[in-house]
Amino acid sequence: MxxxxxxxxxxxxxxxxxxxxxxxxxxxxxxxxxxxxxxVFLLLDSPFLFGVQLLLYAGGVVTIVVFAIMLTERxxxxxxxxxxxxxxxxxxxxxxxxxxxxxxxIQVPLGGPRPPLPGDLTxxxxxxxVGPWAATLELLAVLLxxxxxxxxxxxxxxx
Amino acid sequence: MSLYGYxxxxxxxxxxxxxxxxxxxxxxxxxxxxxxxxxxxxINLVAFARFRADVAxxxxxxxxxxxxxxxxxxxxxxxxxxxxxxxxxxxxRLDLLRG
Numbered sequence: 001m002x003x004x005x006x007x008x009x010x011x012x013x014x015x016x017x018x019x020x021x022x023x024x025x026x027x028x029x030x031x032x033x034x035x036x037x038x039x040v041f042l043l044l045d046s047p048f049l050f051g052v053q054l055l056l057y058a059g060g061v062v063t064i065v066v067f068a069i070m071l072t073e074r075x076x077x078x079x080x081x082x083x084x085x086x087x088x089x090x091x092x093x094x095x096x097x098x099x100x101x102x103x104x105x106i107q108v109p110l111g112g113p114r115p116p117l118p119g120d121l122t123x124x125x126x127x128x129x130v131g132p133w134a135a136t137l138e139l140l141a142v143l144l145x146x147x148x149x150x151x152x153x154x155x156x157x158x159x
Numbered sequence: 160m161s162l163y164g165y166x167x168x169x170x171x172x173x174x175x176x177x178x179x180x181x182x183x184x185x186x187x188x189x190x191x192x193x194x195x196x197x198x199x200x201x202i203n204l205v206a207f208a209r210f211r212a213d214v215a216x217x218x219x220x221x222x223x224x225x226x227x228x229x230x231x232x233x234x235x236x237x238x239x240x241x242x243x244x245x246x247x248x249x250x251x252r253l254d255l256l257r258g
Contacts, residue, residue: 041202064232110162
């Protein structure tokens with residue numbers, strides 16, 4: 001039951017992101033969609049990922065996007081309105097991708113019940129991050145530093 | 160809810176994000192669509208991790224979330240840099256590389 005409520009909220013807010021003409025409203029709907037995704041993580045017994053989702057996505061990404069809109073558009077007034085083009089073509093391609101994925105899904109046997117939860121997974125994630133995936137974690141740290149330095153370089157003032 | 164429900168939900172969100180990427184004119188609007196698509200992939204990863212009882216999917220989700228944040232930071236910095244030069248972020252008018 002709760003899955004259907006969350007799924008409806010997620011799909012509705014996702015549709016609002018791509019359909020609303022006001023760019024700033026689109027970002028707010030994106031925040032709603034990201035929180036709904038976090039609740040889906042909760043339904044999948046992953047409270048740690050729910051926290052990460054709220055902090056990084058709903059907190060960090062939405063804040064950065066709002067700042068970018070403030071720098072490139074006026075928050076109130078006409079300019080923030082955005083238009084869409086090729087709506088019919090886009091809808092056809094998106095529907096085709098969905099039908100393709102759904103058609104693949106009903107062909108593969110994925111049934112099976114949800115296995116019982118082996119206890120709190122957060123310590124297991126922590127041990128996996130510094131155990132088998134320690135090198136990947138370090139690479140990710142380097143990637144983040146390089147990406148953020150690159151972002152600083154791109155967005156710097158000329159003088 | 161079975162694994163099918165979560166995978167179908169993720170496919171639907173992915174298709175909606177793809178629609179946004181294809182139809183938006185504003186570069187920031189296109190980035191929002193990409194966010195939706197990456198988000199749908201995360202739902203898939205967590206659903207498979209839960210139903211296969213394998214913690215690797217959760218670790219991968221952490222990695223993809225971090226990479227997405229880096230991608231958004233670089234993408235928006237490029238948008239701001241383009242806006243400084245061209246005074247527009249309409250994707251249709253950024254055709255400097257068109258032959």
